[in-house]
Amino acid sequence: MFHGFGHLLIIGAWMTVKLAVAGLVVGLALGLIGAAAALSRFAPLRWAANTWNTLMRGLPEMLLVLILYYGTGEVLSRITGEHVTLSAFAAGATALGIAFGAYAAEVFRSALLEIPKGQREAALALGLSRRDTFTRITLPQVWRLALPGLGNLFIVLLKDTALVSIIGLDELMRQAENAANFTKLPFSFYLAASGIYLLLTFVAMQAIQHMERQTNRGQRKAA
Amino acid sequence: MDVVSNLLLFFYDAIHGGYSALCRAISQWLIELVGSSGAEPWSSFARHSYRILMGVGLTVNLIVFSSLVGLVLSVGIALARISKHKLLWMPAYAYIYFLRGTPVLVQVYLIYYGLGQFAFLRGTESGGTWLWDNVLSSPYWCAIIAFSLNEAAYTAEILRGAIVSLPRGEVEAAQALGLSRVAQFRDIILPRAFRVALPAYSNDFVLLIKSSALASTITLMDLMGATRAVIARTYMNMDFFLLAGVLYLIITAVCIGGFRLLERALSAHRRASAPQRRTGVQTA
Numbered sequence: 001m002f003h004g005f006g007h008l009l010i011i012g013a014w015m016t017v018k019l020a021v022a023g024l025v026v027g028l029a030l031g032l033i034g035a036a037a038a039l040s041r042f043a044p045l046r047w048a049a050n051t052w053n054t055l056m057r058g059l060p061e062m063l064l065v066l067i068l069y070y071g072t073g074e075v076l077s078r079i080t081g082e083h084v085t086l087s088a089f090a091a092g093a094t095a096l097g098i099a100f101g102a103y104a105a106e107v108f109r110s111a112l113l114e115i116p117k118g119q120r121e122a123a124l125a126l127g128l129s130r131r132d133t134f135t136r137i138t139l140p141q142v143w144r145l146a147l148p149g150l151g152n153l154f155i156v157l158l159k160d161t162a163l164v165s166i167i168g169l170d171e172l173m174r175q176a177e178n179a180a181n182f183t184k185l186p187f188s189f190y191l192a193a194s195g196i197y198l199l200l201t202f203v204a205m206q207a208i209q210h211m212e213r214q215t216n217r218g219q220r221k222a223a
Numbered sequence: 224m225d226v227v228s229n230l231l232l233f234f235y236d237a238i239h240g241g242y243s244a245l246c247r248a249i250s251q252w253l254i255e256l257v258g259s260s261g262a263e264p265w266s267s268f269a270r271h272s273y274r275i276l277m278g279v280g281l282t283v284n285l286i287v288f289s290s291l292v293g294l295v296l297s298v299g300i301a302l303a304r305i306s307k308h309k310l311l312w313m314p315a316y317a318y319i320y321f322l323r324g325t326p327v328l329v330q331v332y333l334i335y336y337g338l339g340q341f342a343f344l345r346g347t348e349s350g351g352t353w354l355w356d357n358v359l360s361s362p363y364w365c366a367i368i369a370f371s372l373n374e375a376a377y378t379a380e381i382l383r384g385a386i387v388s389l390p391r392g393e394v395e396a397a398q399a400l401g402l403s404r405v406a407q408f409r410d411i412i413l414p415r416a417f418r419v420a421l422p423a424y425s426n427d428f429v430l431l432i433k434s435s436a437l438a439s440t441i442t443l444m445d446l447m448g449a450t451r452a453v454i455a456r457t458y459m460n461m462d463f464f465l466l467a468g469v470l471y472l473i474i475t476a477v478c479i480g481g482f483r484l485l486e487r488a489l490s491a492h493r494r495a496s497a498p499q500r501r502t503g504v505q506t507a
Contacts, residue, residue, distance in 0.1 A: 055472060058471065058472045058475040058476070059433070059472065060433040060435075060436035061433060063436060063447065066464060067461070070460040070461075074460045160326070161326075162328040162329060173328060176329075184340070186333075186337045186340055187336075187337035187338065187341070190332050190333045190337045194325040194329045194330075197324065198321065
């Protein structure tokens with residue numbers, strides 16, 4: 001049915017999943033840092049975080065991917081004096097993570113603001129360290145509040161992985177492109193690729209819903 | 224029909240020629256301003272500014288046309304989506320699900336590269352078809368089609384949400400006034416839904432601006448395509464990517480500003496009521 005290209009599509013899909021997860025990890029870290037900076041008491045840090053998040057949300061993801069791949073290679077080469085390039089996977093995951101993080105910072109920020117101040121004060125009064133207060137009291141609750149927003153962003157991230165095919169990473173889109181060029185059946189292979197993307201987004205949405213149910217176990221339903 | 228298409232072509236050529244002349248003038252001015260021995264990257268920016276500015280023009284062109292076509296399509300799709308008739312809501316649901324669940328890049332490739340697979344569309348036996356020769360073999364029209372279809376799916380979903388969220392009483396009031404079903408939608412529900420949907424639509428519009436960069440993957444010289452073409456000649460990756468980034472941010476900022484103004488204009492009734500209340504307190 002796929003003229004011997006079926007297994008390549010599956011290998012590509014696996015690469016897409018790995019890329020999405022790597023982008024998610026980078027993005028969650030950047031988003032948390034961005035949210036912490038945006039809520040900081042130090043005004044220049046707040047200003048820098050807000051500017052960064054606004055700018056990164058306005059740039060096309062494709063431009064981010066190209067900057068991270070070609071641009072940083074050029075800058076690194078200029079600094080080190082040798083020919084250095086980021087791998088397509090690292091550049092892609094970072095670029096997608098930056099785009100994810102800029103939106104996620106806003107999700108985390110509003111989630112952090114939702115948590116009553118008294119909880120933090122109570123934890124500190126009980127003698128927990130600031131770090132324990134954050135990791136054991138604040139963060140688990142932030143997670144619950146941020147999950148729906150982050151889930152939507154992950155679906156966007158999953159679709160944006162297709163852009164990394166432009167810099168030559170052999171993920172699903174690139175494999176479909178190769179197969180389409182070889183077999184001269186572009187419509188069939190791009191349709192197959194879109195079917196796999198639909199499947200991936202469907203599975204991701206199911207997983208997110210499952211996680212939402214898990215984290216909301218103890219919560220009372222609203223009316 | 225011929226008169227209309229000739230008139231449209233005339234306007235298109237006039238706008239295109241005018242914009243091209245403007246870009247050339249700006250480019251000349253920039254080159255003189257920086258001078259031939261100016262510091263990099265500014266002198267390269269000036270030298271390639273014509274191409275980049277033409278790219279900005281094509282990007283704006285793609286955004287404007289596909290958002291307009293998308294908006295028109297989205298009204299029909301949203302109405303079909305909220306219908307109770309299976310033959311209406313099920314195709315609309317599938318359409319929205321497919322276009323929102325797959326990457327825009329796949330959609331662009333499906334239309335530009337994919338449709339060539341079908342011999343009847345190309346008319347390889349009948350010696351070519353009008354549709355293929357004039358529309359489907361052109362990357363510009365393929366980009367417009369892909370972006371319009373994609374935009375229509377996202378906007379339809381926003382519009383559906385807005386229609387569903389309207390207070391039930393407003394629809395009941397329209398029914399009580401004896402308005403026909405068509406008049407209810409045309410005069411009451413849709414105008415109200417557009418106002419409610421506006422903030423979400425402006426977010427969506429920013430996504431359209433960002434995905435318009437994908438036009439460069441099917442050989443179009445939009446802002447992204449022009450930037451990549453210039454980089455292929457100058458090898459100045461970072462400088463020109465950053466320039467493109469600044470230009471994209473300007474386009475986005477202008478559009479967001481435009482939507483803010485529109486929102487203000489459409490909520491004039493709220494602002495107008497505030498001073499009245501104040502004078503009421505003074506007289507009392």
